Amino acid sequence: MTASPTLGLSPTDRVMILAPHPDDEALGTGGLIQQALAAGASVRVVFVTDGDNNPWPQRHAERRLIIRPADRRRLGAQRRAEAVHALATLGLGGGDTFFLGFPDTALLPLWKKRDAAALAAFSRALADWPPTLLVTPSAHDRHPDHCGVFALAQAALGRNGQSPAQVSYLIHRPWFRRAPVLDVALPLTSAQRETKLRAILCHETQMKLSRRRFTSFAKPVEMFASVPPSAAGRA
Template identity: 50%
Template sequence: MPASTTLTAQDRVLVFAPHPDDEALGCGGLIQHAVAAGAQVRVIFQTDGDNNPWPQRYVEQRWSIDDDCRRRWGARRRQEALRSVQTLGLRAEDAIFYGLPDQGLTRLWMQQDARTLDLHVADLQNFRPTLLVVPSQDDNHPDHGGSYELVQEARKRAGLTAVRQWDYLIHRRWFCPEASGLTLNLTLQQKARKLAAIECHETQLYLSSTRFCAYARDEEIFIPNPYA
């Protein structure tokens, strides 16, 4: 990690994950770096990933999925998220769950939903992060773009516009990461622990194991946000 981006025990790192698994896929190495530095880390899961029909159909061998099915699936994914953050070195209480509508974050941002923004503002003001880690606005998944916009609006309302922000991208590959991004190199041990955290999300591995496990690479790439 370059000297200018070194984390210390004085840092307070707040990670936003639109769904359970994004924390491991996009930031599993960074979370380990922060923990090793003695920084305080919180992970906010904005949705429970409950609107996830194809893996649920496969696992539960059912076609019709109603509200009760989705709630059960969301509860299962929360438990996976808790195991993941603990694998990365955090405590269960370092995970915060908003339970917002999966596939609905962009809609909530466009509506400027008061409850949703109040949740974000309250945690920003209470935790007072020195570093925000947020999905990129260029991510192809609408919940990731919506997550980005919600955090930008909330940080303005919380008066935290000067706080550092690093953006991570999951649903589109970098074209030239060396030129545009901040590269975080992982040790073999960190890479193995990141893979173990990804594997905690077992509901997502039934249909996408190869794709998910491929995120346990030798490096993670973040874009320092110049507008934040």
């Protein structure tokens, strides 16, 4: 049996995390962010949407059936603030947090039509701050925004001629396909696990309906799938 690949982070590393929505950073990478910072690496988190198209939790929290554009914008602003709070809990300052502001639930359609603005935004984000480790959502995640972000990132890497090390995280397991092999294990200390849980709980808008599912992500080991370098440019 071969040993699991490890991340082996050092102070020269630049770790970029792509999060389709506020909450993915804490659920998928709350331990990794802490360990990268503890290793002296630089960390940047890029949120692709504000997670504003999330009507059921919003209906429940605000006791309203009809969600209007202004309501969505308000939710998006709230979720951005929750993400900043969660990252501060994990030790990351606001200067290392970026929001691209693409429409929530639109990322797979944007990828399918090879949307020029989306590809340009991803290319720019990766070129402006070239990561040594890129952390993306999984190509096998059943949420279309998650696999859309994976595909857009690979296309942007190919376009830029970049080939950082890559791992991906899985939030929504596929329904009809086998889940991907998560071959990179990141054990967390109990303090890191506790901090990850606190970061997850910062996403208050999601807690009413998803508290149990969300808090279950604060496991003793955070798992990732390694992504072969050949994924770039052919997603």
